[in-house]
Amino acid sequence: MKALRNYLDKIKPNFEEGGKLAMFRSVFEGFETFLFVPNTTSKSGVHIHDYIDSKRTMTVVILALLPALLFGMYNVGYQHNLAVGADPGFCMTFIFGFLAVLPKIIVSYVVGLGIEFAVAQVKKEEIQEGFLVSGILIPMIVPVDTPLWMIAVATAFAVVFAKEVFGGTGYNVFNVALVTRAFLFFAYPAAMSGDQVFVRTADTFGLGAGQVVDGFSGATPLGQIAIAGKELIGSFQAVDVLGNPISTCDMFLGLIPGSIGETSVLAILIGAVILLFTRIASWKTMTSVFVGGAVMSLIFNMIGTTVAMSVSPLDHLFLGGFAFGAVFMATDPVTSARTETGKYIYGFLVGAMAIIIRALNPGYPEGMMLAILLMNVFAPLIDYYVVEANINRRLKRVIK
Amino acid sequence: MANVIKIKKGLDINLKGKASDVLLNGGKSESYAIVPDYYNGIVPKVVAKVGEKVKAGSVLMIDKNRPEIKFVSPVSGEVTAVNRGEKRKVLSVVVKPEAQIEYEDFGKKNVASLKREAVKEAIQLAGMWPFIKQRPYDIVASPADKPRDIFVSAFYSAPLAPNFDFIVKGQEADFQTGLDALAKLTDGKVYVGIRKGSSVSVKGVEVVEVEGPHPAANVGVQINHIKPINKGEVVWTVNPADVIVIGRLFNKGVADFSRLVVITGSETTERGYVKTIAGCTIGSLVDGKIMANNENVRIISGNVLSGTKVMKDDYLGAYDNQITVIPEGDETHDFLGWATPGFGKFSVSHSFPAWLTGKNKEYVIDARIKGGKRAMIMSNEYDRVFPMDIMPEYLLKAIIAFDIDKMENLGIYEVAPEDFALCEFVDTSKIELQKIVRQGLDLLYKEMN
Numbered sequence: 091m092k093a094l095r096n097y098l099d100k101i102k103p104n105f106e107e108g109g110k111l112a113m114f115r116s117v118f119e120g121f122e123t124f125l126f127v128p129n130t131t132s133k134s135g136v137h138i139h140d141y142i143d144s145k146r147t148m149t150v151v152i153l154a155l156l157p158a159l160l161f162g163m164y165n166v167g168y169q170h171n172l173a174v175g176a177d178p179g180f181c182m183t184f185i186f187g188f189l190a191v192l193p194k195i196i197v198s199y200v201v202g203l204g205i206e207f208a209v210a211q212v213k214k215e216e217i218q219e220g221f222l223v224s225g226i227l228i229p230m231i232v233p234v235d236t237p238l239w240m241i242a243v244a245t246a247f248a249v250v251f252a253k254e255v256f257g258g259t260g261y262n263v264f265n266v267a268l269v270t271r272a273f274l275f276f277a278y279p280a281a282m283s284g285d286q287v288f289v290r291t292a293d294t295f296g297l298g299a300g301q302v303v304d305g306f307s308g309a310t311p312l313g314q315i316a317i318a319g320k321e322l323i324g325s326f327q328a329v330d331v332l333g334n335p336i337s338t339c340d341m342f343l344g345l346i347p348g349s350i351g352e353t354s355v356l357a358i359l360i361g362a363v364i365l366l367f368t369r370i371a372s373w374k375t376m377t378s379v380f381v382g383g384a385v386m387s388l389i390f391n392m393i394g395t396t397v398a399m400s401v402s403p404l405d406h407l408f409l410g411g412f413a414f415g416a417v418f419m420a421t422d423p424v425t426s427a428r429t430e431t432g433k434y435i436y437g438f439l440v441g442a443m444a445i446i447i448r449a450l451n452p453g454y455p456e457g458m459m460l461a462i463l464l465m466n467v468f469a470p471l472i473d474y475y476v477v478e479a480n481i482n483r484r485l486k487r488v489i490k
Numbered sequence: 491m492a493n494v495i496k497i498k499k500g501l502d503i504n505l506k507g508k509a510s511d512v513l514l515n516g517g518k519s520e521s522y523a524i525v526p527d528y529y530n531g532i533v534p535k536v537v538a539k540v541g542e543k544v545k546a547g548s549v550l551m552i553d554k555n556r557p558e559i560k561f562v563s564p565v566s567g568e569v570t571a572v573n574r575g576e577k578r579k580v581l582s583v584v585v586k587p588e589a590q591i592e593y594e595d596f597g598k599k600n601v602a603s604l605k606r607e608a609v610k611e612a613i614q615l616a617g618m619w620p621f622i623k624q625r626p627y628d629i630v631a632s633p634a635d636k637p638r639d640i641f642v643s644a645f646y647s648a649p650l651a652p653n654f655d656f657i658v659k660g661q662e663a664d665f666q667t668g669l670d671a672l673a674k675l676t677d678g679k680v681y682v683g684i685r686k687g688s689s690v691s692v693k694g695v696e697v698v699e700v701e702g703p704h705p706a707a708n709v710g711v712q713i714n715h716i717k718p719i720n721k722g723e724v725v726w727t728v729n730p731a732d733v734i735v736i737g738r739l740f741n742k743g744v745a746d747f748s749r750l751v752v753i754t755g756s757e758t759t760e761r762g763y764v765k766t767i768a769g770c771t772i773g774s775l776v777d778g779k780i781m782a783n784n785e786n787v788r789i790i791s792g793n794v795l796s797g798t799k800v801m802k803d804d805y806l807g808a809y810d811n812q813i814t815v816i817p818e819g820d821e822t823h824d825f826l827g828w829a830t831p832g833f834g835k836f837s838v839s840h841s842f843p844a845w846l847t848g849k850n851k852e853y854v855i856d857a858r859i860k861g862g863k864r865a866m867i868m869s870n871e872y873d874r875v876f877p878m879d880i881m882p883e884y885l886l887k888a889i890i891a892f893d894i895d896k897m898e899n900l901g902i903y904e905v906a907p908e909d910f911a912l913c914e915f916v917d918t919s920k921i922e923l924q925k926i927v928r929q930g931l932d933l934l935y936k937e938m939n
Contacts, residue, residue: 094825095823095825123862124826124828125825125826126823126824126825126826126827127823127824127827127828127858127860127861128858128859128860128861128862129819129820129821129822129823129824129858130820130858130859131788131818131819131820131856131857131858131859132857132858132859133799134922134924134925135907135911135914135922135923135924135925136794136795136796136911136914136915136924137788137790137794137795137797137799137814137816137857138503138505138649138794138795138816138855138856138857138915139855139858139859139860139861139914139915139917139920140836140837140838140839140860140915140916140917140918141827141832141835141836141837141839141842141844141860142837142838142839142841142842142861142916142918143828143860143861143862143918143920144861144862144864144867144918144919145828145861145862146827146828146839146841146842146861146918147839147841147867147868147918149828149829149841150841216862216863218862218864220867257865258865259864259865259867260864260865260866260867260919261865367840368839368840368841369839369840370839370841370868372869372870423867423868423869424867426869428869428870428883429869429881430870430873477881477884477900480879480880480881480884480900481899481900483879484718484879484899484900484901485899487718487720488720488721
């Protein structure tokens, strides 16, 4: 460590104002603070600081995402094996998924961080670590067969137009990862929905080649629900890629087709426990999303005129991106409501809105993305009224 | 019966280097000084000449805008320097002390028989008016105001803070007289906040028992819980140790600024109380008490949260009765600090294992910021350590935007920078919140007056 530190100290002058590599100052600083916690001491105000910083915070979020990511990788391989009728064992299944997902992570990081580095350099600011989380969320919320170039284009769009134009990390109105997905969804609908994209049937780097078995269908359960219409009420049964019925337990464990990181509620809940224990995500937002979703599905159950309306609350919460959105997306502190009361309202509306979109709009089998983006817009409004309530209460003191 | 306030939100940072209730040697300073920067809301005008002989209680400096606010020499001796900085700004007025202190005679007075104006004048003449601060703005109180109430928080709760029960021991009569004098200055009440279980007992004032973690002793927190300040109202606050000095004036008839200063912090060898006089040098307090093998320390006049960074030849903060010495820490390069488990690192966040070690573990915390400055990312961080009916994040944002209506509505008149100290400590984004609040208050004061 000492040698590394000495080396950094030696090359540091090159990157300072007037040095020959000054144009890479932000990048150098980024790497330096990545390796060593900055040793700057406080000049004014408090003399001691808590050890927490935003790098630590982001690291914990990534840690919380890992179970879902690793499970997602395995599931990619698992679904592929079902599709081609092969069983190469646990390791090969995972490696297949790993190789299918890894390029997406790399593309998302390279594009996003590249833009962040460049912007930081131009603005002469420190590189901020916000994208470390967005960059891993992006590959987790896209179907496995999304082409890499699309991810690159969408990531670039989201980082520039949803984040940097607002001023960077901490100033964005919309969740960056969700803007990426929304961009993909509206710009390339064919690559983002339907029954062709959620299960990889081709090989990955020559691995796992095979013939697709008879009776294969790559539709996700939510896709099936959306097209079931009203004829199948009472008799509808979600099925896996081979036509076998899926139970609520399967939905919880997550060996079903879907976007890479979203299928396993179990893995997501492990992440949720990490986020809640470290208090990085708000339990108020998280639970209210689930409550909002459950209440709304119960209401639709009572109406029950289509299959989508009669799906039980538990199935709704387990299927698609609901749990993933509730745990990792709705709780983004920057884009969600920031007041404590506001978090209940915000969360509840996210959950309710997601189910409304699922049940009433067959064009969008999954409503979570749109619900969160919509509520991102309303979060400042909710906060505004909560703050106004505080102001009014304080004004009433004078009258008393 | 005393009222009781329970503070729930807050944080006690368990630092290493607590002082025990013992008296230490030291405190004989080679020079004493009035430092205008330690007072907020005044424009200094020096009236003493270099070379002039002064007594303890002789006027050295006045406030240009409110000449009745006087700053007096704490000792007798010779004015040796008026140090000025850029644009002739007064940095300090220095007095070299004589061996035996001679006091100006202000005459013993019986507070009970005095009228308000007489009390006011006595305090002003003896140079003790600057002890009285006002909210809004957290500045030296304006003598023309009629305060709604006066608040004294008779204990300290900041990390390693002195024990007021020890400080007041033997001076109970002066403390009581000081409170009696303050009571004359307001039509309202004098509220005295006392730590639950404290032996301090006073009469003739409204006693409020306070329980809970820091910032329970911050007078702003107590005001907010007892009787919050509304727009247009003014309340005054006085530090408890300064109330004793005011009491002494009436009981003994002299401006005796002697006080106990507690020496604390992980980098000290001897910890306890030093008897000294306001305006002494830091060196006179800490010499021989800092670990010899460690040159790289930070000396703080005050506590680690709201104190001022000082050098040995600087002077003790005007309102301070604590010195804290902690490691500077800038030679530490923490490798991959964001990824390693971080045992032994103090954090409120559960992302560090500090929660495992329990509340009794004492920490050595150095002066590093330990992260990069960011925009406000996390929400609800400040609220957890801010026990007032105020939304800290929104107030801060209003201050940054300098939206006067919003600031007023969200409670700017109730706060002082020290109230945001814990917020600044826990802040993931490492924003200098106290500085923002101070600048906001100063700017608002200019705007309003």
